[in-house]
Amino acid sequence: MNKSNTYIFIYSAVLVVLVATLLALASNVLKPFQQKNLEIAKKLEILHSVDKGWDASSAESKNVYVDGEYATYIIESLVVDHAGNTVDNLDAFTVDPNKEMDKDSTQRAYPVFICHQDDSSRNYIFPVQGKGLWGPIWGYVALAEDMNTIAGVFFDHQGETPGLGAEINTRWFQQPFAGKKIFSDTGQFVSISVAKKNEPHDPDHSVDAISGGTITSKGLEKTIFDSMKNYIPFLNQHKK
Amino acid sequence: MSQIFSSKNLKLLTNPLNLENPITVQVLGICSALAVTVKMKPAFVMALSVIVVTAFSNLIISALRKTIPVRIRIIVQLVVIAALVILVDQFLKAFVFDVSKQLSVFVGLIITNCILMGRLEAFAMANKPWQSFIDGIGNGMGYGWILIVVAFVRELLGSGTVWGYPVLEKLGVYSTGYVNNGLMIAPPMALILVGVIIWIQRSRTRSLIEKK
Numbered sequence: 360m361n362k363s364n365t366y367i368f369i370y371s372a373v374l375v376v377l378v379a380t381l382l383a384l385a386s387n388v389l390k391p392f393q394q395k396n397l398e399i400a401k402k403l404e405i406l407h408s409v410d411k412g413w414d415a416s417s418a419e420s421k422n423v424y425v426d427g428e429y430a431t432y433i434i435e436s437l438v439v440d441h442a443g444n445t446v447d448n449l450d451a452f453t454v455d456p457n458k459e460m461d462k463d464s465t466q467r468a469y470p471v472f473i474c475h476q477d478d479s480s481r482n483y484i485f486p487v488q489g490k491g492l493w494g495p496i497w498g499y500v501a502l503a504e505d506m507n508t509i510a511g512v513f514f515d516h517q518g519e520t521p522g523l524g525a526e527i528n529t530r531w532f533q534q535p536f537a538g539k540k541i542f543s544d545t546g547q548f549v550s551i552s553v554a555k556k557n558e559p560h561d562p563d564h565s566v567d568a569i570s571g572g573t574i575t576s577k578g579l580e581k582t583i584f585d586s587m588k589n590y591i592p593f594l595n596q597h598k599k
Numbered sequence: 600m601s602q603i604f605s606s607k608n609l610k611l612l613t614n615p616l617n618l619e620n621p622i623t624v625q626v627l628g629i630c631s632a633l634a635v636t637v638k639m640k641p642a643f644v645m646a647l648s649v650i651v652v653t654a655f656s657n658l659i660i661s662a663l664r665k666t667i668p669v670r671i672r673i674i675v676q677l678v679v680i681a682a683l684v685i686l687v688d689q690f691l692k693a694f695v696f697d698v699s700k701q702l703s704v705f706v707g708l709i710i711t712n713c714i715l716m717g718r719l720e721a722f723a724m725a726n727k728p729w730q731s732f733i734d735g736i737g738n739g740m741g742y743g744w745i746l747i748v749v750a751f752v753r754e755l756l757g758s759g760t761v762w763g764y765p766v767l768e769k770l771g772v773y774s775t776g777y778v779n780n781g782l783m784i785a786p787p788m789a790l791i792l793v794g795v796i797i798w799i800q801r802s803r804t805r806s807l808i809e810k811k
Contacts, residue, residue, distance in 0.1 A: 378679075381682065
């Protein structure tokens, strides 16, 4: 049926306004739930980096379990600047490392989370972020009190190849990171290399790459290097 | 009641399951069928999301069909589909966050799923709301059952689980030396499995085979 131009204009205007109102309404109503989900997911990632929170999927209430574990172990957090000094009045949990990357390097805030283990030792947890083959990869690297030895790591990704690059979020890939060191014997920052079979393996500084997932593996190597190097002043100040 | 579920209406529901299946016969919506069928749970949620969107977009477009100006009908259809998909996506993010993370962009991509535009153009624009609604559910289910069958096979052989439950481990299959087939997790296996389903379907329903 052919309609006049006026009818078409009015029709589309009304339709668009109606749809926009509906979507805005839905977005507002659902936002608190979505934000809680994001908060729980982030807490769980931080907990995983210190080998905690693995029962989340079998817990009766995932939110209660994760909030509880987080409150038990991640007792302190702080924000540091590029020189390693503590910045007051910023909450580490709400600092988004991706947004910080847009700022000038001297203006950035770097969050640090501190885990109190059951044996009263501390782990210092640092967020890392970068890119893999298809999209962003991110995670958390936990260091022991010497600010050198890795206590644990957790990585995740948005859309790496299943069975290949996507394996970076599995425990068999992550567990070998524990015990590796990010500084050389002479105190040089060397980070961790994710090395293929034919590349030199240093028992202190390398883990095995994933066969067929070379670009993700190399992306992860760069991710850890680029993110951790920002913390070098902080690490040097707090070395024990 | 007899009118609401007349045999003609019932056909709208059952035809897309087999003879007019959107995936195996019309070959629409293949992209997401390959991507979200590694595990059953995301496949089920995806199927449910598509059923909701096809049913309600059909219903809304059919109800509006006499008022929609012909010249902008595709845009109107897209606005309705997009709005419904965003609602579903927001809803999943709020209540089944883990699954929505696994489905990632594929919920958003329902907007471009050819089944939707196809049904709106071919059916909803010319039929009454109730029939269109049933047609939408039928096509969504036709899409959905393929997804779930493919996901069942891929999860069982690729990860050794069914709906996350470690079936093969409980049955003690691994102790006989069986190893999960990693190829099942890779997208090409979904294509091959859909091919196998089409093969079985055609060998049972001869009328689907094109004449030479």
